[in-house]
Amino acid sequence: MEINVDKLAQEAIDQINQRIKNLKHLNIVIVGKTGVGKSTLINSVFRENLAETGIGKPITDEVRAITKADFPLTIYDTPGFDLGAHKQEDLLKEITNLIHQGVSSRDINKMIHCMWYCINTSSSRVEQEEIDWIRDFAKENRITEIPIIVILTQAVPKKDARVMKEYIEAQNLDIVKVVPLLAIDKDYDEEFVYQAYGCDTLIEVMMHALPDELHDTLQNVQIANLESKKKYSEGIIAASVAAAFGEGFAPIPFSDAALLVPTQVGMIAGITAVFGIDVSKSFLTAFVSSTIGGAGATVLGKTIVANILKLIPGVGTGIGGAISGATAGLLTTALGMAYIKIMEMVYKGEMTKEQLMGDDGKDTMKRIFKDELKKKK
Ligand SMILES: Nc1nc2c(ncn2[C@@H]2O[C@H](COP(=O)(O)OP(=O)(O)OP(=O)(O)O)[C@@H](O)[C@H]2O)c(=O)[nH]1
Ligand SMILES: [Mg+2]
Structure with missing residues (x-):
């Protein structure tokens, strides 16, 4: 199964826009x-x-x-x-x-x-x-x-x-x-x-x-409580993982590992809405290609998982090269946590979105994602 990074970024943009459009309108009276x-x-x-x-x-x-x-x-x-x-x-x-x-x-x-x-x-x-x-x-x-x-x-x-x-x-x-x-x-x-x-x-x-x-x-x-945004975003990760890869998740073969992607796209969209940061398709393309996307413009689910699993100490694949719900959850959590860290950098002004899209920025995103993967075991 093939994933096209460009299509993936577009899908993420669409979901972000949808999320924002669906936000309920908040009304506060100040006396x-x-x-x-x-x-x-x-x-x-x-x-x-x-x-x-x-x-x-x-x-x-x-x-x-x-x-x-x-x-x-x-x-x-x-x-x-x-x-x-x-x-x-x-x-x-x-x-x-x-x-x-x-x-x-x-x-x-x-x-x-x-x-x-x-x-x-x-x-x-x-x-x-x-x-x-x-x-x-x-x-x-x-x-x-x-x-x-x-x-x-x-x-x-x-x-x-x-x-x-x-x-x-x-x-x-x-x-x-x-x-x-x-x-x-x-x-x-x-x-x-x-x-x-x-x-x-x-x-x-x-x-x-x-x-x-x-x-x-x-x-x-809100722009007054970053910790609250982060905690709330972590809740989105936990909910996404539990819904997609929790109990009853049938291990998927390596070659179908792109099944992870829809959950991850939804999660990224949710976190983006929480941070209230305007992201472009090129920004998301840079993020995807620096993390799950690997080097090329087109990625195979198989490559994603094979490459990423190498980074997680002690996690392998099950019988017949299938990945379990636990492994899918680990990958997704690491991706979400990395995205929170990147959103935080933009929010604090430590790095601009433009910088993150450049070579140094992509290296930074790659490093952050790897660090998150290594935290898991
Ligand atoms: N340093 C500082 N000044 C403040 C703070 N809150 C209000 N001020 C000052 O108090 C003055 C009035 O503040 P506003 O925010 O305009 O007050 P307001 O309640 O909107 O007033 P109205 O619109 O006239 O009803 C301004 O000169 C502010 O700079 C604060 O948290 N810190
Ligand atoms: Mg006033």
């Missing part, structure tokens, strides 16, 4: 007084510099929708908001209406999935009206049960933030969590800079608060 740091937070947590695209499209007097074409996230922002007696009530009504509209659509893409209520920590004291607003909203929300996360913005010094967090927790509000954070580094004086922190925790809290069907989307749009 907080003007200047607390909502826009700064949005830009730190999500790719695409969302909040820079302007103040967003007016939805109601107080609420603006921020989104981008082909981007599976809408932020309902409340820019310039100040809690004054009637404004407070207006906002509550507007948001409640928005939530009810979403619910009656019965379409997950149109529902509100979460609320971030932002309080500025440097105001040193939580005002009663903020607590009251959250309590009133939680009452309206008793049936809809939108998870409410209270975010303490600009939460330095940490000691002050801790006091504020404890104070809010003691109010017995119906909220998921209080998350203190500093979205971007802050100068204290010339000698001291507060380091940004906490956006990664916010992602973790969101992963717990959101339904499973929105996890792919959250990972795709």
Whole structure:
């Protein structure tokens, strides 16, 4: 059985596009007084510099929708908001209406999935009206049960933030969590800079608060927690391997080893979507040819396995040159782990996609894949 590297890369691109298109649309409402740091937070947590695209499209007097074409996230922002007696009530009504509209659509893409209520920590004291607003909203929300996360913005010094967090927790509000954070580094004086922190925790809290069907989307749009992306990607590998090569996998002969490939393509597509990185067909061609593809443009399943098995100490083929589910799983896991490492390098800017497509880059990819294979036994 022959695999054509070019066709394989195209197949991967198609599946990536399909994955991205199928991502459910995530909708988050952000409430907080003007200047607390909502826009700064949005830009730190999500790719695409969302909040820079302007103040967003007016939805109601107080609420603006921020989104981008082909981007599976809408932020309902409340820019310039100040809690004054009637404004407070207006906002509550507007948001409640928005939530009810979403619910009656019965379409997950149109529902509100979460609320971030932002309080500025440097105001040193939580005002009663903020607590009251959250309590009133939680009452309206008793049936809809939108998870409410209270975010303490600009939460330095940490000691002050801790006091504020404890104070809010003691109010017995119906909220998921209080998350203190500093979205971007802050100068204290010339000698001291507060380091940004906490956006990664916010992602973790969101992963717990959101339904499973929105996890792919959250990972795709977030840029605040690399560890979470990696862990989630490892879950995709484990699930792919278990589904394809788990119990009941009939050992396949060497010559049919290309049967591994569809699983591997799906896995690569899933991981790419998690990283939210735009990859080209040439990039995937470079990856495939540096790993399972060997040197030529056309590969035989047999060559793939024969070459790769040499790299795994202690793993051979079964009777009659068949490979077992365990071996197929090892290969696939190594390929997936290598791909995560490569995505991580691009994500961190350690190597560009263009560099990876060059000779040095291909050598790097080859080395990473071999190292992953050697880890298995
Ligand atoms: N250093 C630092 N500055 C921050 C942070 N968050 C907010 N700021 C600053 O606080 C100011 C207000 O932040 P914004 O993000 O515009 O506040 P906002 O909540 O979007 O305000 P409105 O859009 O008016 O409702 C800006 O000058 C930010 O630079 C942070 O995490 N670190
Ligand atoms: Mg703003």
